[in-house]
Amino acid sequence: MVHPDQVKAAISRALPDAAVEVEDLTGGGDHLQVKVVSTAFDGLSRIKQHQLVYGALRQELASEAIHALALQTATPV
Amino acid sequence: METSTRERIEALIASSPIFVFMKGSKLMPQCGFSNNVVQILHSLGVPFETFDVLSDMEIRQGIKDYSEWPTIPQVYVKGEFMGGSDILIEMYNSGELRETLEVALAS
Numbered sequence: 409m410v411h412p413d414q415v416k417a418a419i420s421r422a423l424p425d426a427a428v429e430v431e432d433l434t435g436g437g438d439h440l441q442v443k444v445v446s447t448a449f450d451g452l453s454r455i456k457q458h459q460l461v462y463g464a465l466r467q468e469l470a471s472e473a474i475h476a477l478a479l480q481t482a483t484p485v
Numbered sequence: 486m487e488t489s490t491r492e493r494i495e496a497l498i499a500s501s502p503i504f505v506f507m508k509g510s511k512l513m514p515q516c517g518f519s520n521n522v523v524q525i526l527h528s529l530g531v532p533f534e535t536f537d538v539l540s541d542m543e544i545r546q547g548i549k550d551y552s553e554w555p556t557i558p559q560v561y562v563k564g565e566f567m568g569g570s571d572i573l574i575e576m577y578n579s580g581e582l583r584e585t586l587e588v589a590l591a592s
Contacts (some may be wrong), residue, residue, distance in 0.1 A: 480571065480575075
């Protein structure tokens, strides 16, 4: 499990301009819902957008510290 | 990734126009995200095949390396990786999924 703040920090390191919202769905720290809004997503396919976020959380996902991650990405309006 | 693993993955993906790597089976998904994808595809009434990654560690890890995508389920359409559960839900809600799959199945 990871603390939502750690997830937020990891994403912010990779995407400094991002607005990140992390919700812990079960309170267990391993089922997370994450919304990321960043200009870095501009012009990218959804897959590429998600890959940027997954890249920032590579370690946590590989170790299965995060078991489930519902992800939404968007560019600022 | 071992060449043999890559070849197995490529053969699976080529075996059906819509192919899903998931946890569990169509009838008994073992994870909520895999279940989402199965339910969406069922509701669109499209034919699809699945592979249970829980039954095979080599494919379970290999498919993540193959697509550079760290999570399961993974949906492939006409051999191309289309996304996981979040992307499928988003495309379903926008109507884009029905359109994309209809085009893929018609061609």
